[in-house]
Amino acid sequence: xxxxxxxxxxxxxxxxxxVPGDKSISHRSVMLGAIAEGKTKVYGLLTGEDCLNxxxxxxxxxxxxxxxxxxxxxDGTGFNGLKEPDEILDVGNSGTTIRLMLGIxxxxxxxxxxxGDDSIAKRPMDRVARPLRQxxxxxxxxxxxxxxxxxxxxxxxxxxxxxSPVASAQxxxxxxxxxxxxxxxxxxxxxxxxxxxxxxxxxxxxxxxxIDGLKTAIRGxxxxxxxxxxVPGDISSAAFFLVAGAIVPNSELTIKNVxxxxxxxxxxxxxxEMGANIIIEETESGEIEPAADISxxxxxxxxxxxxGDMIPRLIDxxxxxxxxxxxxxxxxxxxxxxxxxxxxxxxxxxxVRELSKMGARIEATDDGMIIYGGTDLRPSLVDSxxxxxxGMMLAIASCLAKGETVxxxxxxxxxxxxxxxxxxxxxxx
Ligand SMILES: O=C(O)C1=C[C@@H](OP(=O)(O)O)[C@@H](O)[C@H](O)C1
Ligand SMILES: C=C(OP(=O)(O)O)C(=O)O
Numbered sequence: 001x002x003x004x005x006x007x008x009x010x011x012x013x014x015x016x017x018x019v020p021g022d023k024s025i026s027h028r029s030v031m032l033g034a035i036a037e038g039k040t041k042v043y044g045l046l047t048g049e050d051c052l053n054x055x056x057x058x059x060x061x062x063x064x065x066x067x068x069x070x071x072x073x074x075d076g077t078g079f080n081g082l083k084e085p086d087e088i089l090d091v092g093n094s095g096t097t098i099r100l101m102l103g104i105x106x107x108x109x110x111x112x113x114x115x116g117d118d119s120i121a122k123r124p125m126d127r128v129a130r131p132l133r134q135x136x137x138x139x140x141x142x143x144x145x146x147x148x149x150x151x152x153x154x155x156x157x158x159x160x161x162x163x164s165p166v167a168s169a170q171x172x173x174x175x176x177x178x179x180x181x182x183x184x185x186x187x188x189x190x191x192x193x194x195x196x197x198x199x200x201x202x203x204x205x206x207x208x209x210x211i212d213g214l215k216t217a218i219r220g221x222x223x224x225x226x227x228x229x230x231v232p233g234d235i236s237s238a239a240f241f242l243v244a245g246a247i248v249p250n251s252e253l254t255i256k257n258v259x260x261x262x263x264x265x266x267x268x269x270x271x272x273e274m275g276a277n278i279i280i281e282e283t284e285s286g287e288i289e290p291a292a293d294i295s296x297x298x299x300x301x302x303x304x305x306x307x308g309d310m311i312p313r314l315i316d317x318x319x320x321x322x323x324x325x326x327x328x329x330x331x332x333x334x335x336x337x338x339x340x341x342x343x344x345x346x347x348x349x350x351x352v353r354e355l356s357k358m359g360a361r362i363e364a365t366d367d368g369m370i371i372y373g374g375t376d377l378r379p380s381l382v383d384s385x386x387x388x389x390x391g392m393m394l395a396i397a398s399c400l401a402k403g404e405t406v407x408x409x410x411x412x413x414x415x416x417x418x419x420x421x422x423x424x425x426x427x428x429x
Contacts, residue, residue, distance in 0.1 A: 001411040005398040012250040021046040021231035033074030038226030050094035060085040084110035103174030106137035107181025109155030157182035167192035232259035232291035245296035266314030303330035325371035334368035344387040379403035388415040
């Protein structure tokens with residue numbers, strides 16, 4: 001699908017929106033609800049393509065999941081109730097689905113075959129296959145199990161202590177979920193902190209998780225009990241409108257009920273450091289996850305350097321931060337972000353290529369990018385390359401480019417934010 005975005009005269013973004021539910025928390029609600037005993041109610045579940053694929057995979061393993069009014073109910077089978085699927089499980093575009101599910105399947109004594117789309121086929125699975133094999137899972141696939149299609153036969157796991165070479169919540173979560181069904185303790189040590197939704201939610205489902213700095217440990221053979229989850233709005237989706245509010249002239253907008261777990265709020269810290277006029281009003285201290293209403297106004301941004309421990313706290317927001325940087329005064333340097341190369345696209349390359357088409361002065365580096373600020377963007381024919389976050393960043397960029405910007409492959413946006421264009425139109429005035 002191709003979308004044409006017209007910017008005639010000066011536009012401004014004004015009003016209040018509520019972004020869809022957090023994608024990371026939604027995936028985990030379905031997965032933990034499925035392997036728990038009893039029913040789990042999930043309010044605010046994201047119904048983007050990625051989460052629909054997670055639901056579909058668990059249905060194929062015999063789990064009943066249905067919409068009931070304003071919540072989704074998962075009839076947990078208990079871990080031993082999962083059934084060998086008759087069909088291949090298709091995760092679509094979702095890295096979180098495949099990597100976390102491999103952790104669960106590592107403990108399941110049956111055979112499963114997993115595939116995904118062309119983007120998933122390029123993303124590394126050895127980062128989870130390696131530790132899961134050490135625990136006892138049998139995994140095979142293309143290039144010795146490094147890429148999809150991938151198959152797994154689980155069961156008979158033993159706990160391990162694993163030092164992960166990357167700060168990745170998908171790796172950490174996959175190992176912890178396998179650890180839940182292993183003999184003894186399973187410990188993951190990370191080089192930097194990654195998002196901690198799995199740990200928080202395991203606790204909400206009645207499990208004990210030990211956290212000591214960068215070390216997270218779980219004792220095996222703990223049963224999960226169904227519970228009620230309220231999914232806050234996704235800060236990674238809110239990020240597009242936070243940046244839009246800061247860079248589109250005469251704008252002022254509020255986003256209600258956004259998750260503000262500190263492992264995810266790098267975007268807020270960066271916008272503040274760049275000089276954004278942003279106000280956070282906490283609304284939910286959150287037994288599981290905190291949330292806030294966030295307001296932002298057009299601001300004079302300045303370039304900054306972003307790297308180190310900050311990167312895992314804003315990894316998915318880098319495409320939209322790059323756009324913010326094109327409008328800042330001075331230079332922005334993003335470093336230590338090699339992980340961008342193994343996302344839905346190589347996000348260093350796609351951000352640089354597509355923003356350059358619009359006139360941005362931006363250079364790729366080995367581990368990030370350098371962006372020179374103060375640029376007038378021009379309309380262009382650009383492409384999401386099937387990457388939802390690139391598509392949304394380009395749509396926001398079009399608000400600053402007078403004329404017609406055409407975004408190819410814009411359907412990818414429904415992966416994480418199905419009503420994105422509706423919100424964009426509502427805020428334009
Ligand atoms: O665990 C998760 O829900 C996610 C973790 C991150 O990936 P990595 O674990 O690969 O860093 C992030 O980029 C992804 O969008 C969602
Ligand atoms: C990287 C992302 O997701 P996933 O790894 O689940 O495909 C993302 O949503 O930006």
